Amino acid sequence: MRIVLLGPPGCGKGTQAQRLCAREKVVHVSTGDLLRAAVAGGTPLGLKAKPIMDAGRLVPDDLVVDLVRERIARPDAAAGFLLDGFPRTIPQADALDVALGRNGVQVVVYYVLGDEEIVRRSLGRGRSDDTEPVIRERLRVYRAQTEPLVARYRKAGLLEEVDASGTMEQVEVATKAAVARRAAGSGR
Ligand code: ADP
Numbered sequence: 792m793r794i795v796l797l798g799p800p801g802c803g804k805g806t807q808a809q810r811l812c813a814r815e816k817v818v819h820v821s822t823g824d825l826l827r828a829a830v831a832g833g834t835p836l837g838l839k840a841k842p843i844m845d846a847g848r849l850v851p852d853d854l855v856v857d858l859v860r861e862r863i864a865r866p867d868a869a870a871g872f873l874l875d876g877f878p879r880t881i882p883q884a885d886a887l888d889v890a891l892g893r894n895g896v897q898v899v900v901y902y903v904l905g906d907e908e909i910v911r912r913s914l915g916r917g918r919s920d921d922t923e924p925v926i927r928e929r930l931r932v933y934r935a936q937t938e939p940l941v942a943r944y945r946k947a948g949l950l951e952e953v954d955a956s957g958t959m960e961q962v963e964v965a966t967k968a969a970v971a972r973r974a975a976g977s978g979r
Contacts, residue, residue, distance in 0.1 A: 792817055792974060793894065794873040795949075797940060798902030800929040801913035801921075802955045807902075807966050808875040815970065817871035820862050822855055822879075845920055847928030849879060849936060856886040863890070879937045898973035899944040900966055902955035906930060
Protein backbone atom coordinates (compact mmCIF):
# COMPACT_ATOMS: atom_id res chain seq x y z
CA MET A 792 0.00 0.00 0.00
CA ARG A 793 0.99 3.60 -0.55
CA ILE A 794 -0.46 5.57 2.32
CA VAL A 795 -0.40 9.25 3.31
CA LEU A 796 -1.27 10.45 6.81
CA LEU A 797 -2.57 14.00 6.87
CA GLY A 798 -3.57 16.04 9.88
CA PRO A 799 -2.63 18.87 12.20
CA PRO A 800 0.70 18.81 14.09
CA GLY A 801 0.31 16.94 17.34
CA CYS A 802 -2.79 14.99 16.32
CA GLY A 803 -1.12 11.64 17.00
CA LYS A 804 -0.08 10.87 13.41
CA GLY A 805 3.36 9.64 14.44
CA THR A 806 1.98 7.08 16.88
CA GLN A 807 -0.59 5.85 14.39
CA ALA A 808 2.05 5.71 11.66
CA GLN A 809 4.25 3.38 13.71
CA ARG A 810 1.41 1.02 14.51
CA LEU A 811 0.10 0.98 10.97
CA CYS A 812 3.51 0.34 9.42
CA ALA A 813 4.18 -2.60 11.71
CA ARG A 814 0.85 -4.09 10.70
CA GLU A 815 0.88 -3.33 6.97
CA LYS A 816 4.60 -4.12 6.57
CA VAL A 817 5.29 -0.87 4.80
CA VAL A 818 8.17 1.56 5.30
CA HIS A 819 7.52 4.49 7.64
CA VAL A 820 8.71 7.75 6.09
CA SER A 821 8.46 10.60 8.60
CA THR A 822 9.86 13.86 7.26
CA GLY A 823 9.94 15.20 10.82
CA ASP A 824 12.12 12.26 11.91
CA LEU A 825 14.35 12.52 8.82
CA LEU A 826 14.83 16.24 9.41
CA ARG A 827 15.51 15.78 13.13
CA ALA A 828 18.13 13.14 12.24
CA ALA A 829 19.75 15.63 9.84
CA VAL A 830 19.78 18.25 12.60
CA ALA A 831 21.28 15.81 15.11
CA GLY A 832 23.92 14.76 12.57
CA GLY A 833 24.85 18.36 11.83
CA THR A 834 24.55 17.83 8.06
CA PRO A 835 24.20 20.85 5.72
CA LEU A 836 20.47 20.10 5.46
CA GLY A 837 20.21 19.90 9.24
CA LEU A 838 21.97 23.22 9.72
CA LYS A 839 19.55 24.86 7.32
CA ALA A 840 16.46 23.17 8.76
CA LYS A 841 17.07 23.71 12.48
CA PRO A 842 16.14 27.40 12.87
CA ILE A 843 13.11 26.92 10.61
CA MET A 844 11.85 23.96 12.63
CA ASP A 845 12.50 25.76 15.91
CA ALA A 846 10.27 28.59 14.68
CA GLY A 847 7.41 26.25 13.69
CA ARG A 848 7.78 27.09 10.00
CA LEU A 849 8.09 24.75 7.02
CA VAL A 850 11.43 23.69 5.61
CA PRO A 851 11.66 24.71 1.90
CA ASP A 852 9.81 22.36 -0.44
CA ASP A 853 12.80 21.42 -2.62
CA LEU A 854 14.81 20.18 0.37
CA VAL A 855 11.98 18.07 1.77
CA VAL A 856 11.00 16.74 -1.66
CA ASP A 857 14.58 15.57 -2.30
CA LEU A 858 14.63 13.81 1.05
CA VAL A 859 11.38 11.95 0.37
CA ARG A 860 12.22 11.13 -3.24
CA GLU A 861 15.50 9.57 -2.18
CA ARG A 862 13.82 7.57 0.60
CA ILE A 863 10.95 6.12 -1.44
CA ALA A 864 13.31 5.16 -4.28
CA ARG A 865 15.11 2.69 -2.01
CA PRO A 866 14.33 -1.02 -2.58
CA ASP A 867 12.62 -1.50 0.79
CA ALA A 868 9.94 1.01 -0.19
CA ALA A 869 8.97 -0.86 -3.35
CA ALA A 870 6.43 -2.97 -1.46
CA GLY A 871 4.77 0.11 -0.04
CA PHE A 872 5.29 3.06 2.26
CA LEU A 873 3.53 5.38 4.60
CA LEU A 874 4.23 9.09 4.39
CA ASP A 875 3.92 10.85 7.75
CA GLY A 876 4.25 14.63 7.63
CA PHE A 877 4.51 14.79 3.84
CA PRO A 878 3.14 16.31 1.66
CA ARG A 879 2.53 19.48 3.66
CA THR A 880 2.09 21.94 0.78
CA ILE A 881 0.50 21.90 -2.68
CA PRO A 882 3.94 21.97 -4.43
CA GLN A 883 5.01 18.97 -2.32
CA ALA A 884 1.87 17.10 -3.38
CA ASP A 885 2.56 17.98 -7.02
CA ALA A 886 6.13 16.70 -6.71
CA LEU A 887 4.89 13.49 -5.11
CA ASP A 888 2.45 12.88 -7.96
CA VAL A 889 5.26 13.32 -10.47
CA ALA A 890 7.63 11.06 -8.52
CA LEU A 891 5.05 8.26 -8.22
CA GLY A 892 3.62 8.41 -11.73
CA ARG A 893 1.09 5.65 -12.36
CA ASN A 894 1.65 4.01 -8.97
CA GLY A 895 0.20 6.90 -7.01
CA VAL A 896 -1.07 7.29 -3.47
CA GLN A 897 -3.89 4.85 -2.65
CA VAL A 898 -5.28 6.35 0.53
CA VAL A 899 -4.97 9.59 2.46
CA VAL A 900 -6.01 9.23 6.09
CA TYR A 901 -7.08 12.64 7.33
CA TYR A 902 -7.07 13.16 11.11
CA VAL A 903 -9.51 15.72 12.42
CA LEU A 904 -8.78 17.40 15.77
CA GLY A 905 -9.63 20.80 17.31
CA ASP A 906 -7.00 23.45 18.08
CA GLU A 907 -7.21 23.35 21.88
CA GLU A 908 -6.76 19.58 22.03
CA ILE A 909 -3.79 19.91 19.64
CA VAL A 910 -2.10 22.44 21.90
CA ARG A 911 -2.81 20.32 24.98
CA ARG A 912 -1.33 17.17 23.42
CA SER A 913 1.71 18.91 21.96
CA LEU A 914 2.57 20.52 25.29
CA GLY A 915 2.50 17.06 26.86
CA ARG A 916 5.07 15.77 24.36
CA GLY A 917 7.91 17.93 25.61
CA ARG A 918 9.86 18.13 22.33
CA SER A 919 12.22 21.13 22.13
CA ASP A 920 10.01 22.74 19.44
CA ASP A 921 6.88 22.25 21.57
CA THR A 922 6.53 25.57 23.36
CA GLU A 923 3.08 27.14 23.13
CA PRO A 924 3.99 30.00 20.74
CA VAL A 925 5.74 27.57 18.39
CA ILE A 926 2.80 25.15 18.55
CA ARG A 927 0.39 28.00 17.68
CA GLU A 928 2.64 29.02 14.79
CA ARG A 929 2.75 25.42 13.48
CA LEU A 930 -1.04 25.34 13.63
CA ARG A 931 -1.35 28.61 11.73
CA VAL A 932 1.05 27.30 9.07
CA TYR A 933 -0.88 24.03 8.94
CA ARG A 934 -4.23 25.74 8.34
CA ALA A 935 -2.76 28.00 5.66
CA GLN A 936 -0.42 25.65 3.80
CA THR A 937 -1.43 22.07 4.50
CA GLU A 938 -5.19 22.09 4.92
CA PRO A 939 -5.75 22.93 1.23
CA LEU A 940 -4.52 19.39 0.52
CA VAL A 941 -7.72 18.04 2.08
CA ALA A 942 -9.84 19.37 -0.78
CA ARG A 943 -7.34 18.14 -3.34
CA TYR A 944 -7.32 14.57 -2.04
CA ARG A 945 -11.06 14.57 -1.47
CA LYS A 946 -11.56 15.54 -5.10
CA ALA A 947 -9.20 12.77 -6.14
CA GLY A 948 -11.38 10.32 -4.19
CA LEU A 949 -8.52 9.31 -1.88
CA LEU A 950 -9.57 10.87 1.42
CA GLU A 951 -10.59 8.84 4.47
CA GLU A 952 -11.54 11.03 7.41
CA VAL A 953 -10.74 9.79 10.93
CA ASP A 954 -11.76 11.45 14.21
CA ALA A 955 -8.49 11.84 16.15
CA SER A 956 -10.07 12.92 19.45
CA GLY A 957 -10.45 9.41 20.90
CA THR A 958 -7.90 7.22 22.67
CA MET A 959 -4.87 5.92 20.77
CA GLU A 960 -6.60 2.54 20.51
CA GLN A 961 -9.85 4.03 19.16
CA VAL A 962 -7.97 6.03 16.56
CA GLU A 963 -5.95 2.95 15.65
CA VAL A 964 -9.10 0.93 15.02
CA ALA A 965 -10.57 3.70 12.87
CA THR A 966 -7.31 4.04 10.94
CA LYS A 967 -7.13 0.30 10.28
CA ALA A 968 -10.71 0.32 9.01
CA ALA A 969 -10.03 3.29 6.71
CA VAL A 970 -6.98 1.62 5.15
CA ALA A 971 -8.76 -1.74 4.85
CA ARG A 972 -11.60 -0.13 2.89
CA ARG A 973 -9.07 1.14 0.35
CA ALA A 974 -7.03 -2.06 0.26
CA ALA A 975 -10.21 -3.96 -0.60
CA GLY A 976 -11.19 -1.40 -3.22
CA SER A 977 -7.85 -1.25 -4.99
CA GLY A 978 -6.88 -4.91 -4.70
CA ARG A 979 -3.60 -3.61 -3.16
P1 ADP B 1 4.53 17.41 14.08
O1 ADP B 1 4.57 16.05 14.70
O2 ADP B 1 4.46 18.52 15.06
O3 ADP B 1 3.53 17.52 12.98
P2 ADP B 1 6.86 16.76 12.49
O4 ADP B 1 7.69 15.88 13.35
O5 ADP B 1 6.08 16.14 11.39
O6 ADP B 1 5.94 17.66 13.42
O7 ADP B 1 7.78 17.90 11.85
C1 ADP B 1 8.55 18.76 12.66
C2 ADP B 1 9.03 19.97 11.85
O8 ADP B 1 9.78 19.53 10.70
C3 ADP B 1 7.90 20.81 11.24
O9 ADP B 1 7.38 21.75 12.16
C4 ADP B 1 8.60 21.45 10.04
O10 ADP B 1 9.40 22.54 10.42
C5 ADP B 1 9.52 20.35 9.55
N1 ADP B 1 8.86 19.52 8.51
C6 ADP B 1 8.44 18.23 8.64
N2 ADP B 1 7.88 17.78 7.50
C7 ADP B 1 7.92 18.81 6.62
C8 ADP B 1 7.48 19.00 5.29
N3 ADP B 1 6.85 18.03 4.61
N4 ADP B 1 7.70 20.21 4.71
C9 ADP B 1 8.31 21.19 5.37
N5 ADP B 1 8.74 21.09 6.63
C10 ADP B 1 8.55 19.92 7.26
